[in-house]
Amino acid sequence: MRTKHLILILIGVIIATIVFIAFGPAGEPNDSFKHIVVQTHQQLKEFQENLRVGLERKKLDLEPKYFKLLGFASPLNTKENDDAASHQPVQQHQETDTPVTARRAAQELQQLHRRDGTRQMAAIESNLLQELDLQEQQLQQQQQQKSQRKRITTPYNGTKANFTIVTYVQQERQVASAILLAQNIAAKLPSEYLLIYDLGVSEEQLRTLTAYCNSSRCTVITYDLSEFPSSVNDQRTHAYRPIVIKDALMRAKSVLFAENYMRIRGGYRELHELQNRxxxxxxxxxxxxxxxxxxxxxxxxxxxxxxxxxxxxxxxxxxxxxxxxxxxxxxxxxxxxxxxxxxxxxxxxxxxxxxxxxxxxxxxxxxxxxxxxxxxxxxxxxxxxxxxxxxxxxxxxxxxxxxMFYKETLEQATKILENRRRNTSDTSDHPFTED
Structure with missing residues (x-):
C-alpha cells in the first residue's frame, strides 16, 4: 500500500513539474522545479522513516521472565525478574485470601443487621456466607489438585539422557494415541526413553496415561503453561510445541519430537542413521x-x-x-x-x-x-x-x-486400544504394514 502511494506521489510530481515548466513565468521555472525536488526528497525520507519504524515495531523480543522459564541465559538485566519474583507470592496470597476476607465482612454485616432486627437481610447474608464457603472449598480443592499433579514451572537442571523421544497430550481424546505410541516405542525401540508432556488433561485421564506409561523408560511430565501468555494454549497455533521441545532439550542431548499419532515402523538401524545425520x-x-x-x-x-x-x-x-x-x-x-x-x-x-x-x-x-x-x-x-x-x-x-514413521488416526487408535482392553485385538486393526 505504501509503495502504491509513493508511485502516485511521484506521478503527481512529474505532472506538476511539466505544468510548471510549460505554463509558469519565464524567470521562475528553475525555482519551482527546485522546490518540487526538495519536497520529493522530504517525502521519500518520511516514507523510509515510516517503513523503518514499522519494521522496528514488528521486531521480535522475549521478556526476561520467559528467558528464565525456558532455560535461556538471559542477556537482560535480572532486576525485573527479581522484582517480579518478589511480587508473585504477594499476589498469590491476595488471591488465596480473597474468599476469607469477603466471608469475614459478610459475617460482620450479618451481625450488624441482626442487631437492627432485619431478619430478611440476615437470611440473604447467610446464603452469601454459604456460597463463599463453597467457593473457598473449591479453591482449596483446586490448590490440592495442583500440588498433587506437581506441575513443572522451573527449568530442568538434572542429568541429561543421551536421547529421548518426546510427545504431548493436550486434550483427553489424545490420550489413546499417546498410549499406543508408548506401546509402539516399547515394541520397536525398547531401550529408548519416552517423555509424554501433560498439557492439561483431566486427573482421570492422567491416571490412565500413567498406568500405561509405568516403566522406568516412560515418564509423564505435567507441564505448567499458565506462566506463559494465554495464547500459548491455543490448539490452532500449537505455540506450545516449541516450549515442549525446548524443555526436552534440557533433559537430553538429542530428542525426537513426535506427535502422539505418529508410529515407528523401523528399528535401531534406521534410528542410528538418522541420529548421525x-x-x-x-x-x-x-x-x-x-x-x-x-x-x-x-x-x-x-x-x-x-x-x-x-x-x-x-x-x-x-x-x-x-x-x-x-x-x-x-x-x-x-x-x-x-x-x-x-x-x-x-x-x-x-x-x-x-x-x-x-x-x-x-x-x-x-x-x-x-x-x-x-x-x-x-x-x-x-x-x-x-x-x-x-x-x-x-x-x-x-x-x-x-x-521410518507413519500416521495413525485418532479413530484407529481409539478402536485399537478398546479392542486390546477387550483382548480382541488382531493384526487387522492396523491398516499399515511393516514393509
Whole structure:
C-alpha cells in the first residue's frame, strides 16, 4: 500500500513539474522545479522513516521472565525478574485470601443487621456466607489438585539422557494415541526413553496415561503453561510445541519430537542413521512438496525482516516428527527466534490468519493458499533463513526410504486400544504394514 502511494506521489510530481515548466513565468521555472525536488526528497525520507519504524515495531523480543522459564541465559538485566519474583507470592496470597476476607465482612454485616432486627437481610447474608464457603472449598480443592499433579514451572537442571523421544497430550481424546505410541516405542525401540508432556488433561485421564506409561523408560511430565501468555494454549497455533521441545532439550542431548499419532515402523538401524545425520545439522525433519510461502501468512515474514518471495521454492517441513540436537547453534539460531515468534501473538497468529480453507490449486502454486501454518510456518522461516533457503541441509523428502514413521488416526487408535482392553485385538486393526 505504501509503495502504491509513493508511485502516485511521484506521478503527481512529474505532472506538476511539466505544468510548471510549460505554463509558469519565464524567470521562475528553475525555482519551482527546485522546490518540487526538495519536497520529493522530504517525502521519500518520511516514507523510509515510516517503513523503518514499522519494521522496528514488528521486531521480535522475549521478556526476561520467559528467558528464565525456558532455560535461556538471559542477556537482560535480572532486576525485573527479581522484582517480579518478589511480587508473585504477594499476589498469590491476595488471591488465596480473597474468599476469607469477603466471608469475614459478610459475617460482620450479618451481625450488624441482626442487631437492627432485619431478619430478611440476615437470611440473604447467610446464603452469601454459604456460597463463599463453597467457593473457598473449591479453591482449596483446586490448590490440592495442583500440588498433587506437581506441575513443572522451573527449568530442568538434572542429568541429561543421551536421547529421548518426546510427545504431548493436550486434550483427553489424545490420550489413546499417546498410549499406543508408548506401546509402539516399547515394541520397536525398547531401550529408548519416552517423555509424554501433560498439557492439561483431566486427573482421570492422567491416571490412565500413567498406568500405561509405568516403566522406568516412560515418564509423564505435567507441564505448567499458565506462566506463559494465554495464547500459548491455543490448539490452532500449537505455540506450545516449541516450549515442549525446548524443555526436552534440557533433559537430553538429542530428542525426537513426535506427535502422539505418529508410529515407528523401523528399528535401531534406521534410528542410528538418522541420529548421525542430526548430529551434523542440529535439526532434521521431513519436507513436503508444499512451498513455505503457500502455507505462511504474508504478515509473519515481516517479523523476520523477510518476505514471501524468498520462500517460494523452499519446501515446507512438517512437525509430525523432527529430530533436534542440544547444541549452542540450535539453541540460539533455531529455538530462540522460533520461541520469540511463538510467544508473540501478532507473529504466530497474524490478523486474518486461519487454519482451514486451504486452496492449493491457485496459480502459481507458491501463492499464499489462505491457510496458515502458525508454529510450523515460523519454524520453516527460521530454518530457511538459518540455512540460506537450502532445505537439503536440514530435511529429507517425506517419500524418502529413511522415513521410518507413519500416521495413525485418532479413530484407529481409539478402536485399537478398546479392542486390546477387550483382548480382541488382531493384526487387522492396523491398516499399515511393516514393509
Amino acid at each position: 542430526v548430529m551434523v545439522s542440529g535439526v532434521l525433519g521431513w519436507n513436503t512438496p508444499t512451498a513455505v510461502s503457500s502455507r505462511t501468512h504474508p504478515k509473519m515474514f515481516d517479523y523476520f525482516e523477510s518476505n514471501a518471495e524468498n520462500f517460494i521454492f523452499l519446501r515446507m517441513v512438517d512437525l509430525d516428527t523432527v529430530f533436534f540436537a542440544d547444541t549452542l547453534f540450535v539453541t540460539e539460531k533455531i529455538m530462540l527466534p522460533w520461541l520469540k515468534c511463538a510467544l508473540t501473538l501478532e507473529c504466530i497468529d497474524p490478523i486474518g490468519a486461519q487454519s482451514n480453507g486451504c486452496k492449493f490449486n491457485k496459480k502459481p502454486l507458491y501463492r499464499y493458499s489462505g491457510c496458515h501454518g502458525y508454529d510450523a510456518s515460523a519454524f520453516n522461516i527460521v530454518l530457511g533463513l538459518t540455512w540460506h533457503l537450502d532445505d537439503s541441509k536440514y530435511s529429507l523428502p517425506c517419500t524418502a526410504k529413511e522415513n
